[in-house]
């Protein structure tokens with residue numbers, strides 16, 4: 001059974017009500033407790049007024065509302081509008097109460113106290129201490145009497161990911177402006193062009209996890225934007241003023257991995273003519289992006305695990321560990337679970353890294369993004385090239401767009417941009433045609449994935465794809481058997497050559513036709 005707790009500041013209006021100097025009503029705190037629709041199990045009141053004055057208020061409140069044992073907490077603030085101090089003191093108070101707790105339903109009262117106090121309640125309710133919010137209502141009737149009530153305050157924004165990093169970093173003045181401004185999306189993620197729900201979900205997850213100081217694992221094929229996400233997460237974190245160091249683990253020679261990551265002492269090994277700091281210490285205080293983490297040799301994985309667990313590293317050739325404060329964002333295009341199963345990636349390291357997992361879907365699974373990315377890429381190409389002599393502003397034909405929409409994009413966004421760039425450079429006229437795109441689309445050798453990973457869209461023709469596979473093997477069998485249908489049927493385990501002839505006819509293959 002959930003218990004209901006009300007937590008509120010005591011404001012000047014509340015004190016005046018108790019002292020009998022308030023013209024109308026009983027003040028917002030008493031108002032909330034007299035609301036017959038809810039019964040609180042526990043009430044915590046914070047005060048930055050003289051202790052005695054608030055004690056008298058609590059006595060009056062208990063008599064007035066029938067609630068007994070109201071808990072009073074003195075809070076000595078640097079000032080009633082000092083946002084940072086209010087934030088620190090209130091969150092410390094809530095933490096000492098061991099909140100949040102599963103069996104306690106919290107309500108914060110926004111009305112008592114200063115607007116700064118209300119802003120901090122909203123921030124805390126939408127982030128570390130999930131809570132309902134209430135405020136006092138006051139209305140004047142036609143006969144001049146004033147009535148009071150309580151209403152729930154509801155708004156569907158996620159402050160944790162939208163604003164907290166900003167709140168924690170900017171000055172009070174900036175916070176005041178932010179509090180007054182309409183809520184917007186975290187700007188760091190604006191560079192990620194998308195309109196698919198799949199990507200939106202991953203962006204929301206990233207924004208949420210960015211502010212927490214936990215490792216993140218980003219999974220996705222090459223060119224899906226793993227580094228773009230890592231940068232945005234760093235920018236949206238409290239570490240944004242510190243270094244962001246990106247390291248491609250796959251590009252470091254195996255024997256140098258430890259020294260590159262953890263540094264080395266001068267003379268630690270042959271060729272170590274001078275000491276090296278290593279990427280961990282370069283990223284101290286900031287974020288280390290370990291791209292292609294799946295390529296990390298096993299002994300470096302052990303050292304990385306230790307660095308994550310203990311927050312310290314030992315440079316090669318040194319004996320004493322050094323403390324480092326680094327947030328790891330790792331990425332890989334590999335199936336890391338399969339690597340764990342095959343014994344090539346340590347399971348303990350996997351679990352340590354995979355606190356927040358972001359899955360970036362391949363471009364072929366989000367055709368709505370392809371269209372948007374075409375527009376943005378073309379705008380970028382036109383903008384970058386506008387000062388070139390004889391450059392014509394490029395537009396794209398419908399036919400060209402259709403080819404781009406049905407390509408399987410093994411290289412994802414990077415490949416799409418470079419295909420458009422090549423087509424824009426080589427097309428003679430302003431309009432990029434279907435022929436321009438076909439010429440500039442790099443056709444990878446047919447692979448299983450190209451057959452299995454065709455983009456799914458309305459009008460997708462499964463039968464046509466199956467026919468294509470069948471046609472390909474029939475042609476190869478005809479070629480291998482030098483046109484002898486009986487032998488070709490045997491290669492394909494088709495019972496007789498008449499069946500083969502029927503299939504060939506259906507698929508429009510002549511006996512002389514062979515696969516490339």
Ligand SMILES: Nc1ncnc2c1ncn2[C@@H]1O[C@H](COP(=O)(O)OP(=O)(O)OP(=O)(O)O)[C@@H](O)[C@H]1O
Pocket residue numbers: 191192193194220221222223224225226227228229291333413414
């Ligand atoms: N959604 C997107 N919006 C805009 N640009 C994107 C998007 N996704 C990727 N890009 C761009 O595509 C290129 C490749 O992205 P990025 O380097 O982040 O991919 P990656 O997954 O880290 O690739 P790799 O695995 O090959 O390192 C970059 O120029 C990046 O800015």
